[in-house]
Amino acid sequence: xxxxxxxxxKFDEYQESIRHKYGFYSFILIVILLLLNVIIxxxxxxxxxxxxxxxxxxxxxxxxxxxxxxxxxGAYFPFRRNEFYARTISFFLFLTGxxxxxxxxxxxxxxxxxxxxxxxGDVLLAVLSIFNAAMIYYSYIKxx
Amino acid sequence: xxxxVNKNLKLKVARAKLDMTQKELAKKIDVSRxxxxxxxxxxxxxxxxxxxxxxxxxxxxxxxxFWEGDNNE
Numbered sequence: 001x002x003x004x005x006x007x008x009x010k011f012d013e014y015q016e017s018i019r020h021k022y023g024f025y026s027f028i029l030i031v032i033l034l035l036l037n038v039i040i041x042x043x044x045x046x047x048x049x050x051x052x053x054x055x056x057x058x059x060x061x062x063x064x065x066x067x068x069x070x071x072x073x074g075a076y077f078p079f080r081r082n083e084f085y086a087r088t089i090s091f092f093l094f095l096t097g098x099x100x101x102x103x104x105x106x107x108x109x110x111x112x113x114x115x116x117x118x119x120x121g122d123v124l125l126a127v128l129s130i131f132n133a134a135m136i137y138y139s140y141i142k143x144x
Numbered sequence: 145x146x147x148x149v150n151k152n153l154k155l156k157v158a159r160a161k162l163d164m165t166q167k168e169l170a171k172k173i174d175v176s177r178x179x180x181x182x183x184x185x186x187x188x189x190x191x192x193x194x195x196x197x198x199x200x201x202x203x204x205x206x207x208x209x210f211w212e213g214d215n216n217e
Contacts, residue, residue, distance in 0.1 A: 014179035014188050079176030143177070 010078035018075035026066040033058045049116035056121045060128045067132055071139040086140040090133040097129030151186045154209050158202045173197040 011019065037054055040046050049057065070076040077086060100122045107119035159169055166184070170177045175194065182188035183198075190198070199206055 012175040012179050013191055013194060014182055015176060017188070074176060074178035079170070079179075080174075 010080070011075065012079055015075040015079065018073045019070065022066055022069040022073075022075075025069070026062050029065060030058065030062045033061060047115050049120065050112070050118070052118065053116045053121040053124070056124050060124045063128060064131060067135050071135045071142075074139075074143060076136065076139045077143065083140070086136060090137040090140070093129050093133035093136065097126050097133060100126035100129060152184050152209070155198065155202075156184050158204050158209060162202060164202075169198070169201060172201045 037058060040048070041054070048054075067076065103122045104119060104126055107122065110116060110120040110123070159166070164172075166180045167177045170180045173194070174197075179188065179190075179194075183190050195206055195210055199209055202209070
């Protein structure tokens with residue numbers, strides 16, 4: 001029996017199948033969001049945010065969807081995961097979120113010429129970092 | 145009306161006979177607990193390699209666990 005692949009890989013076959021499934025769904029989601037963004041901005045001329053913030057918004061939605069799906073299905077961490085690894089990642093993501101919160105706190109405005117500016121992007125990144133930290137820690141607690 | 149149950153109750157019974165938890169079985173065959181749970185619930189069809197590992201861990205044959213038939217026998 002060929003056990004080499006199973007022993008060498010970090011995830012077991014069920015986790016890999018879940019990751020492939022939600023990776024594909026995330027890819028479809030990012031394509032749909034990009035198309036929607038193009039339609040909203042180019043077709044309807046609704047410039048709701050700067051280009052950087054548009055990108056961050058789309059990526060944030062997809063990352064949140066992907067991480068939530070993996071966490072709920074127990075496929076975020078390798079089954080032979082290191083507890084220190086899980087706690088360290090969530091801690092540093094939480095710290096990153098706090099840094100973005102500080103930047104948001106010091107921002108004077110979230111709009112430039114009626115468009116969401118970089119400070120609004122920082123809000124998204126803060127939410128994204130803290131959400132991911134919470135999900136990773138939840139995954140760690142759930143599978144402990 | 146016939147009710148189709150996709151749950152792998154045979155696996156659950158074989159595991160229970162050995163007084164083994166999902167976590168213990170998972171550790172023995174080097175997979176995650178969620179994988180065992182998904183197989184028992186019928187949400188995942190394991191590869192033949194994994195089936196063999198499970199059978200070896202539970203001291204049963206492939207027929208005993210994975211052959212079609214009455215799930216409650």
